Amino acid sequence: MHTSPAASTEHNPALRHHFASVEQQKNSASLGMWLFLVTEIMFFGGMFCAYLIYRLAHFNDFAAASSSLNIWLGAGNTVVLLLSSLTVVLAVNSAQRGKRKLLVFYLVATIVLGVTFLGVKAKEYHDKYVEHHIPGADFNFKEEHTAGHDELPPVNQQHAQMFFSLYFVMTGMHAIHMIIGVGLFAGLAVMAWKGRYDENYNTPVENAGLYWHFVDVVWIYLFPLLYLISRHH
Amino acid sequence: MASVTTIPERDNYLTNGYGIKSWLLTTDHKRIAMLYLASITFFFFIGGMFALLVRLELLTPEGDLLQADTYNKAFTMHGMIMVFFFLIPVVPAVLGNFLVPIMIGAKDLAFPRINLLSWYLYIIGGILITHCMLTGGVDTGWTFYTPYSTAFTNTKIIEAGLAAFVAGFSSIFTGLNFIVTVHRMRAPGMTWGRLPLFIWANYATSIIMILGTPVIAITIILVAAERLFHLGIFDPKLGGDPLLFQHLFWFYSHPAVYIMILPSMGVISEIITAFSRKRIFGYKFVALSSIGIAIIGFLVWAHHMFVSGMSLYAALIFSFLTYLVGVPSAIKVFNWTATLYKGSISYTTPMLYALGFIGLFLIGGLTGLFLASLGIDVHVTDTYFVVAHFHYVMVGSVLMAYLGGMHFWWPKISGRMYPEGWGRLAALIVFIGFNLTFFPQFVLGYLGMPRRYWQYKSEYQVLNIFSTAGATILGVGYVLPLIYFMWSMRYGKPATDNPWSAAGLEWMTSSPPPTFNFDETPVVNFEAYDYEHIKEKEVPVAH
Numbered sequence: 001m002h003t004s005p006a007a008s009t010e011h012n013p014a015l016r017h018h019f020a021s022v023e024q025q026k027n028s029a030s031l032g033m034w035l036f037l038v039t040e041i042m043f044f045g046g047m048f049c050a051y052l053i054y055r056l057a058h059f060n061d062f063a064a065a066s067s068s069l070n071i072w073l074g075a076g077n078t079v080v081l082l083l084s085s086l087t088v089v090l091a092v093n094s095a096q097r098g099k100r101k102l103l104v105f106y107l108v109a110t111i112v113l114g115v116t117f118l119g120v121k122a123k124e125y126h127d128k129y130v131e132h133h134i135p136g137a138d139f140n141f142k143e144e145h146t147a148g149h150d151e152l153p154p155v156n157q158q159h160a161q162m163f164f165s166l167y168f169v170m171t172g173m174h175a176i177h178m179i180i181g182v183g184l185f186a187g188l189a190v191m192a193w194k195g196r197y198d199e200n201y202n203t204p205v206e207n208a209g210l211y212w213h214f215v216d217v218v219w220i221y222l223f224p225l226l227y228l229i230s231r232h233h
Numbered sequence: 234m235a236s237v238t239t240i241p242e243r244d245n246y247l248t249n250g251y252g253i254k255s256w257l258l259t260t261d262h263k264r265i266a267m268l269y270l271a272s273i274t275f276f277f278f279i280g281g282m283f284a285l286l287v288r289l290e291l292l293t294p295e296g297d298l299l300q301a302d303t304y305n306k307a308f309t310m311h312g313m314i315m316v317f318f319f320l321i322p323v324v325p326a327v328l329g330n331f332l333v334p335i336m337i338g339a340k341d342l343a344f345p346r347i348n349l350l351s352w353y354l355y356i357i358g359g360i361l362i363t364h365c366m367l368t369g370g371v372d373t374g375w376t377f378y379t380p381y382s383t384a385f386t387n388t389k390i391i392e393a394g395l396a397a398f399v400a401g402f403s404s405i406f407t408g409l410n411f412i413v414t415v416h417r418m419r420a421p422g423m424t425w426g427r428l429p430l431f432i433w434a435n436y437a438t439s440i441i442m443i444l445g446t447p448v449i450a451i452t453i454i455l456v457a458a459e460r461l462f463h464l465g466i467f468d469p470k471l472g473g474d475p476l477l478f479q480h481l482f483w484f485y486s487h488p489a490v491y492i493m494i495l496p497s498m499g500v501i502s503e504i505i506t507a508f509s510r511k512r513i514f515g516y517k518f519v520a521l522s523s524i525g526i527a528i529i530g531f532l533v534w535a536h537h538m539f540v541s542g543m544s545l546y547a548a549l550i551f552s553f554l555t556y557l558v559g560v561p562s563a564i565k566v567f568n569w570t571a572t573l574y575k576g577s578i579s580y581t582t583p584m585l586y587a588l589g590f591i592g593l594f595l596i597g598g599l600t601g602l603f604l605a606s607l608g609i610d611v612h613v614t615d616t617y618f619v620v621a622h623f624h625y626v627m628v629g630s631v632l633m634a635y636l637g638g639m640h641f642w643w644p645k646i647s648g649r650m651y652p653e654g655w656g657r658l659a660a661l662i663v664f665i666g667f668n669l670t671f672f673p674q675f676v677l678g679y680l681g682m683p684r685r686y687w688q689y690k691s692e693y694q695v696l697n698i699f700s701t702a703g704a705t706i707l708g709v710g711y712v713l714p715l716i717y718f719m720w721s722m723r724y725g726k727p728a729t730d731n732p733w734s735a736a737g738l739e740w741m742t743s744s745p746p747p748t749f750n751f752d753e754t755p756v757v758n759f760e761a762y763d764y765e766h767i768k769e770k771e772v773p774v775a776h
Contacts, residue, residue, distance in 0.1 A: 017341075017749075018341035035413065039405055042446075042448050050481070161464075
């Protein structure tokens with residue numbers, strides 16, 4: 001009696017034994033993903049909280065350090081990520097309509113955009129390395145970015161270093177999430193090529209899409225917080 | 234479903250495969266619960282050994298058994314293992330894993346493979362902490378306060394932090410699984426108003442798990458980053474603020490106390506109503522007070538920091554909120570006692586544990602109110618008063634509930650009855666041993682004995698001897714169930730499907746349940762704890 005899975009109503013091979021219907025399975029997976037994203041919000045929340053508190057505490061130093069970030073690379077990356085969100089939406093849509101080749105195309109496009117973002121980020125990190133902005137023994141923040149603002153007090157090296165500490169932790173965590181996302185989409189692309197997803201079963205594409213959007217949204221908050229607000233002109 | 238046959242003739246989750254692979258690769262929530270039972274019991278006794286070391290050292294005022302550094306490591310490892318590897322997972326991962334799907338009439342949790350993954354994460358965390366322990370340990374206390382943990386101590390902070398980090402994800406996945414399961418997998422007719430209170434309690438616990446645990450995860454990463462790369466985040470020398478660490482740490486670690494106590498309260502609700510043979514008094518209040526505790530429990534963390542230099546206004550608010558969280562807790566206690574009132578009570582082993590729980594939780598909770606008031610807290614901060622208080626809540630209450638629950642559901646889990654006489658004796662020993670261990674510590678703390686020292690003034694010795702003597706009695710009380718549970722797996726009297734004549738879906742399937750829990754999905758057309766309509770059978774007494 002116990003060995004017969006109760007797959008009586010549907011014959012979808014993707015239906016796992018402990019669910020009564022495909023719909024129940026899909027709803028569960030979707031709710032699970034949303035809850036996972038809630039945990040991610042709390043995870044990033046800890047860092048945002050630390051950043052905001054120290055930004056208030058050491059306002060001028062943080063603003064000066066912030067001005068040294070390359071706003072154009074940051075803005076370009078924002079555009080890249082927004083575009084990737086578009087390709088993800090189109091991928092989910094293709095999956096739901098059962099368009100296999102289109103789905104693979106959009107998944108690969110998302111991967112390309114994601115890798116572009118990571119490449120630009122690597123360039124930014126390299127620039128920071130060249131400028132001695134990596135916290136540690138070689139850290140040296142010159143005030144060229146605030147030149148011409150004699151009314152401002154000199155920048156406290158320690159506090160500038162804290163800005164960069166948080167900058168690297170926050171963008172680093174975000175980049176790790178991007179790398180995981182690229183890996184997920186690579187797996188999805190292979191499965192999609194094999195024809196695993198169609199009108200009846202596309203939950204993994206949808207859930208990976210949710211994850212990707214979340215990672216984008218984190219960047220949408222990181223970009224203004226780290227690059228834009230209170231920049232010296 | 235009213236099967237009268239007993240184990241040997243009937244297939245069940247235990248007979249569905251015997252090899253080592255059938256256990257290590259299982260996705261059956263009941264088998265995963267058993268994996269947790271074995272591993273959590275192991276860590277409980279490891280943590281207990283460190284407790285014993287600490288208590289033996291404190292037998293005399295001089296530091297004769299352990300040196301200061303070893304003592305620091307002993308209480309740190311005791312705290313870390315008991316908190317992260319025993320108290321937080323114990324009730325949800327063992328009893329919750331086993332019961333949540335059965336109680337709501339589901340075949341399994343929503344994500345069986347993630348459930349198995351969370352056990353493996355627990356094991357990886359366990360291996361890390363064991364390795365850390367064997368190769369030097371940690372001496373910061375389980376609280377990892379900065380800047381000591383990031384800039385000064387030369388013990389294995391990173392490894393211990395990683396262990397807690399990994400174990401934390403185990404707990405996140407369990408919580409996530411429970412929430413989705415309760416939302417999406419309930420049997421037809423199992424409305425929210427008919428959910429057993431154990432489910433409500435685990436649901437509330439899961440909310441805390443998924444909201445709180447990620448914050449400790451990022452806090453551990455920040456501590457590791459500061460320690461490894463000297464990033465200035467918490468170290469005042471680098472411009473950071475150690476108070477921020479304390480806020481982030483307690484934002485998780487205070488709610489973690491509710492992760493421990495809430496599912497235990499759920500167990501108590503089940504036991505009290507079953508052995509009073511009465512519907513629980515104020516079902517809705519007990520259910521919603523779990524949610525209330527989960528919510529208010531997130532707003533009280535800074536009461537751990539009254540003497541840390543936090544603003545007085547903040548302290549006042551946190552003091553008020555801490556009193557507030559006493560309200561839903563008290564609602565539960567009042568409802569349990571009102572359930573007992575005019576019930577037909579039978580003093581079985583689980584009921585003895587449940588009654589013990591009420592007593593210990595009352596003391597633990599009320600002394601918590603002492604500590605919530607600023608004036609008294611300043612006087613007793615970092616003394617044994619605090620140690621006694623949180624042991625009454627975390628050890629007294631949680632372990633009483635866990636052991637009560639294990640006895641209550643043991644017939645369902647194993648298909649065998651435990652020896653009732655031994656059970657009652659052990660319950661009595663635990664209760665006496667516990668009070669003898671920890672009640673003197675209230676007095677010690679109030680007299681001014683500080684915690685976390687390996688030596689003390691000789692005037693405190695008598696009470697410390699009481700406490701150590703109690704700890705050995707308590708140890709006997711904990712070993713006894715281990716022995717007779719194992720004995721009963723082979724020699725116990727076969728259990729019927731519903732040996733307690735209790736309400737709830739778990740008693741309507743066979744003992745032990747089949748792999749998919751029910752032969753066919755049950756339809757729920759009755760209210761929870763409908764004891765007026767359950768035919769009263771003789772409740773077994775000592776054999």
